[in-house]
Amino acid sequence: MSNARTQILDGIRRSLKRGPLDQAAARALEMRLERPLRGPVPARTRGLDRDGLVRLFERLALEVNATVVRVRDLDAVPDAVADFLAAHNLPADIAMAPDPLLDRVPWHKRPLLNLRRGRSHGQDAVGLSAAFAGIAETGTLMLASGVDSPSTLNFLPETHVVVLPAARVVGPIEDAWDRLRAAQPGEQLAGPTMPRTVNFITGPSRTGDIEQKILMGAHGPRRLHIVIVEDESAGPQP
């Protein structure tokens, strides 16, 4: 296969009518990776304060068929989750990410919530995760996988509930990348410092594959419920 590698790279260079890049040219590309350039960032998030960003996030998330509730602090999360499940007649069997933020929630306040910490194998009615960020530009949740954030919770259960501290809401996608870079040692996202899976989630699963009719709940969750926690101390990114 290394033969194929050499041949492909040589073929590219032959077509481009040059040899391997010289040091100066390579250095310029290196710089482009070290200090990534932003393209034209949509102005819709510009100049918005925290509250403005959260309101934009909320409006756009609703537009893509997510449901959103705002609560004051982590103490109010158990009621928000339990009430949502009851209102939709959903079982209160929840697979929850073993996330430090979710562990700070006083779940004992609603003892009927049947919580299990861990990944999903497909038997859970509800998955509960914490978002790494909310991207106001498009009402998009950003979840990053890790030891305390299994990705199966985002896809296997029919209902996905995501807790999002308001302090984690950013404007454009690029701001989310900056937060992710800042959360990593060395501030570079290369190879192992990039989380194994980063999920951008914009509304519940859907398909338009049968006569272009849009239907919710294709393979992923049929419902996406976002609980925004206003209290600053609920915390910025981990």
Next chain:
Amino acid sequence: MQPTSHRFKENVRGALADAALQRALRFFDFGQAGLAERRRQAVAKLPEFEALREQAKAIKDHTLANLDWYLERFEKNCTAAGGHVHWCRDAEEARQTVLDICRRVGARTVTKGKSMIGEEIAINDFLAANGIEPIETDLGEYIVQIRHEAPSHIIAPAIHLTKDQVAASFRDTHKQFDPARPLEEPRALLDEARGVLRQKFLEADVGITGANFLIAETGSSIIVTNEGNGDLTQLLPKAHIVLASLEKVVPTLEDAATILRVLARSATGQEMSVYTTFSTGPRRPGDLDGPGEYHVILLDNGRSQLLGTEFQEILRCIRCGACMNNCPVYASIGGHAYGWVYPGPMGAVLTPSLIGIENARHLPNASTFCGRCESVCPMKIPLPKLMRHYREQEYERRLAPATVRMGLAAWAFLARRPALYHSMARLAAGVLGRLGRRHGSFFNLPLATGWTATREMPAPQGKTFQAQWRARQRSKGRR
């Protein structure tokens, strides 16, 4: 997939005569809230769209000019994250590499996310021939798979089918259910497929997905879906294999953000697709889920040869489908008539680029040259110009029969004189329209017996295509 692009004319005849296909294609009507209209609305909502398009084009041009360096950087970072990068010169190498991985992990079933590269290398047939069952999991791909068909559109694979056809196929395939069950509603069809495929997701040993992008900075692959099938495909099995062609690489996460902003809007009119997933290597220590192995197939299959030629521009394509959604030819004949993996205007350029103009010489002619495809292409690919290059090549290599060459010479004379061309075309259309009024079509046209020998030339309605198109756009603008 055996190309039938060389039989394009016959394919078109079949498509036009296929009542079910024509019924399905009515969803393509430009007036309806179809993909083209949804795209238009989404673009109108983003004032920066044009600037993003420019930047998206610049990013790809820059990357292609330094493709060797960016691919090596991608490989380095992917490998550092524990992934394996496999360079494959052609379809055969790619298929063999996939099979070797499947064999090594003892795979019996393989789930598949939507991948045009998968179609290009015909991976499903190959795996099946080697005793491994491939299961398409995108709803549209699943439907065409159980019907033993090929996808007819790069983002809406089953767009050529009506819900009744889907229902009939489900009854034929899902024998485990009550034959009398109601399947009239799309909802019922979706729920049935969801149940069947959920089991397959949980059982699969290997998951194969495509890649919308590769990121050199991080060594990640990106998939974009609305269903979540791609994520279940790559998350649950022992190994995840990514099928990607060389030109998928972009430098940074910021560059990906820019192109993602034009991708979903151009494809389905969404601001963002539901799931955009960045994957970097296999399961990490302490992770509770994720694939144990992560492989990226880097497929060339002729692309490196396009660099530095006039056809390099097609390598900017991000497979959004906007060009076919806005193509009057595609809307009339559907995707299968194009005879290979890639239909519509982008296929009319990419297919001859990959399988040779001699095997696809009609495709660059499958155009009214109305220019819609280029005007909607988020990557600003000059599709009509590239088709014209192939027409010229075909002409120069004497692939076209002599009468066509003569006609083309006359056409070229007129085409270089736009005012004359338009008045001639108007005249011809008006004249033929009046002449044909009695029958509504012609059985024989002078200078065009090659055309009328096998089909009736519908009588023009008295206006040229350009004039009608303008009128149609104007009336749409008023709604």
